[in-house]
Amino acid sequence: MTQRLAVPPIYSPFQPAIHARYAAIDKQTAEWADKFRIGSEELRAKLVTQEIGTFAARILPDGQEEAIGIMxxxxxxxxxxxxxxxEEGSLGTDPGGLVxxxxxxxxxxxxxxxxxxxDDPLAMGLRDLRRRISxxxxxxxxxxxxxxxxEYFMSVVWEASHRRLGTVPDLNDYTLMRLYDGATSVVPPMMEFAYGYELPPNERDDLRVRALAEMAYFLxxxxxxxxxxxxESRAGQYYLNVLRVLEHHDNLTPEEALPTVIAQRDRVTCLFLRVREQLFTTAGADLRQYVDSLAAFIRASQDWGVSSHRYTTPDDPANLPAAFHDTPSDSSTAxxxxxxxxWWWDLLPG
Structure with missing residues (x-):
């Protein structure tokens, strides 16, 4: 039976933005997918309708157009x-083969x-990406x-081990895995070259900057x-999701788990704002651009998440919100x- 979870408007204090050339970038990405034959024909036909170029144009609204195309x-x-x-291939349940x-x-x-x-399409596509990035x-x-x-590859293998056994990790392990398996940590180097700067190590590795990046990945x-x-839940196959983690380990229904998950992400959003405010008292222009890009990445994912056919699934529509809230459901500093x-909360005085 299909589960149709009603998702309410969620808190987002970040402003939406998009590069003026988003439509052209989206078209070019569809052409790139066909050129390198990324995925099966069926998968590729789905991917090119999911406005992935538009997503990249939201992440880098003022970035160099060619860099947005690479993204x-x-x-x-x-x-x-x-x-x-x-998800489609046998390697999804074969950690050794996937490694x-x-x-x-x-x-x-x-x-x-x-x-x-x-002769592998994904390898050929990766070669092209790597050369263009250079x-x-x-x-x-x-x-x-x-x-x-x-890091992303390592987390994919970790997920495959759970898929093979049909197991569900606890919340702490799942949270740690999600910092990597969304491939979110691959984006910051691309944000830098899209705006033409390189953050020095002493700034990039500052605990507050590292925490802000991880908060962005979490959100x-x-x-x-x-x-x-x-x-994911309607696909009839194994999946990992924080709602499923809470269902499995806390014996909650999806409807019961959803407010908890929303409260978690709201509390982290509020922390992001507080740490950013503290950091900006001394941050230079490049560091401000870096953190602003993290915020744009968060908002881009939100706007794309509620609008892309990847998640709205028009053939069996998801019940997703059309707008965002301007107040959090949980603003606790705990x-x-x-x-x-x-450790993120240790960065704030008191």
Whole structure:
């Protein structure tokens, strides 16, 4: 029986924005997917209708157009891996086999000239992305992008192990995995070169900056879990989602779990605003741009999540909100009881 969860408007203090060339970028990404034959024909036909170029144009509303195109093509490529390998393919339940393939793809990301997987569409697409990134990114940004891609690959294998066994992780392990398996950490190096700067290590690795980035990853993936629940739960196959985690471990219905999940993401949103305000008292222009880009990434994911056919599923419509709230359901300054992220709240005085 299809579950149709009614999602209320959620809190978002971030302003929407989009690059003027979003329609052209979306068209170019569809052409790129066809050129490199990303995914099966059936999967590709779905992906090119999901406004992935528009999503990238929301993430980087004032970025260089070519960099936005790279971002869009990369996001579509990620869905080729996630949907194709992990949800449609046998590797989704074969962690060992998945490690072997993803290790080869990591090598291609490190060195696109490596003569490996020469006839594989995803490998060919990754080669193209890596070469284009090198034109715009510094060596440090490129290396960070590869490292973050490796983090994503590791989390995909972790998820495959649960898929094979049919198990559901607890909330702490799931939260930790979601900081990586949404591939959100791959985006910041691309944000930098899209705006033509490189954040120095002492700023990028500052605890407050690291925490703001992780909060953004948390919010993006928690919102994605909320907006994608209908799509995932109706598919008749194994899926991981924070709502399912609470259903499984706390014996809640989806309707009972939803307010808890919304309260969690609202509390983190409020913390993001407080830490950003504290940081901005001394931040320079590049650091402000970096944090503003994280906020744009959050809002882009929200706007895309409630509008893309990927989640609205027009053939069996999801009950998603058409607007956002301007007040949180939970503004408490107490840390969430999730050990792997509780340190974020230590950054504020008192």
């Amino acid at each position: 869009a093509d990369f996001v579509l490529w990620l869905f080729g891996v996630d949907d194709g390998y992990c 072997a393939v993803l290790s080869r793809l990591t090598r291609i990301a490190q060195n696109p000239e490596a003569p490996m997987m020469v 034109v715009h990114a510094t060596p440090v940004q490129t290396a960070r992008w590869v490292d973050a891609l490796r 993006i993936t928690w919102d994605n879990d909320i907006f994608s629940y209908h799509k 840390p969430l009881p999730i050990p792997c992220i509780a």
